[in-house]
Amino acid sequence: MNSKETTVTTLIVLAAIGVLAVYCIFFAPKPTDNKEVTEYEYESAVVSESHSEQGEKKEFGSLKELSQKAGFTVKPLTPKSTAVTASKFILYGNGIAEIKYACDTGNKLTYRQSKGSGDNTGSAPVYHDFKKLRTLLLKGSNGKYGVAVWEKDGFTYSITSDELLDEGELVKLTGENFDSDKK
Numbered sequence: 691m692n693s694k695e696t697t698v699t700t701l702i703v704l705a706a707i708g709v710l711a712v713y714c715i716f717f718a719p720k721p722t723d724n725k726e727v728t729e730y731e732y733e734s735a736v737v738s739e740s741h742s743e744q745g746e747k748k749e750f751g752s753l754k755e756l757s758q759k760a761g762f763t764v765k766p767l768t769p770k771s772t773a774v775t776a777s778k779f780i781l782y783g784n785g786i787a788e789i790k791y792a793c794d795t796g797n798k799l800t801y802r803q804s805k806g807s808g809d810n811t812g813s814a815p816v817y818h819d820f821k822k823l824r825t826l827l828l829k830g831s832n833g834k835y836g837v838a839v840w841e842k843d844g845f846t847y848s849i850t851s852d853e854l855l856d857e858g859e860l861v862k863l864t865g866e867n868f869d870s871d872k873k
Contacts, residue, residue, distance in 0.1 A: 745783020753779060753789070760787045760803075767791060767801050767849070768865035774799065786810055798852040799863065807841050811848045821857065828860060835860045 691699075750756045756779040757764045764787045767774055778790040784804075791799040804810045817829040817837065829837040834854035838861070840847050849863055 747783070748781050750779040750781065755779065756781060756787055756789070760785070762787075762803075762805060762845070764789070764803050765847075767799070767863065770862045770865055772797075772859075772863060774863075786812075797855075800848075800850040802846075802848045802850075804846050805844065807846055809839050809848070810846045811837055811839060811850055823861065826861065826864065828857060830854055833857075838864055840864065 748759065750759060753764060753766055753776065759781050766776065766789065773794040774791040776789050777792055778788075780788040780790070782788065786802050786804040789801045791801060793799065802810050802812075815836070817831055817835075819828075819830045819833065819835070821828040821830075821835070825842065826838055826840040828835040829839070831854065833856075835857055836851045836854045838849045847864075849860070851860065851863070855863075
């Protein structure tokens with residue numbers, strides 16, 4: 691092989707190595723990319739992204755005032771076992787009514803109601819465990835749940851808990867808003 695052929699061969703090998711390096715750095719799947727994404731994780735990611743721009747946030751002094759401004763009756767939480775106290779009444783520009791609750795256990799809850807269907811939890815964490823109970827979807831990790839979402843009578847409701855709870859505890863927090871759905 692003469693020096694010209696050696697130079698061309700060397701350049702081709704170096705170009706191939708460069709292309710391979712660029713691919714590995716920018717385009718090759720990373721180990722974390724190989725995780726199977728469930729339908730619910732994908733839906734949650736899309737919903738969280740779409741609700742990240744919730745519009746103007748207005749706070750009101752009462753449930754009655756929140757309902758008037760929302761244009762629909764906001765149903766408060768009526769949990770069966772835990773005493774809760776409403777601390778904030780909020781309406782977002784995209785039509786989501788939100789009530790912040792403090793529980794007698796020290797836990798904090800975000801309760802939302804909006805017209806239509808679809809997850810209205812906003813930027814809640816993406817969970818890996820999902821459980822469907824009739825029309826109630828629970829989201830959590832390791833057998834505990836932090837989010838409950840359900841639809842009823844043309845509205846979507848959700849509860850997001852600061853603490854992960856047992857399935858039964860989270861279902862009880864939905865109270866009459868979900869239980870009256872039993873037929």
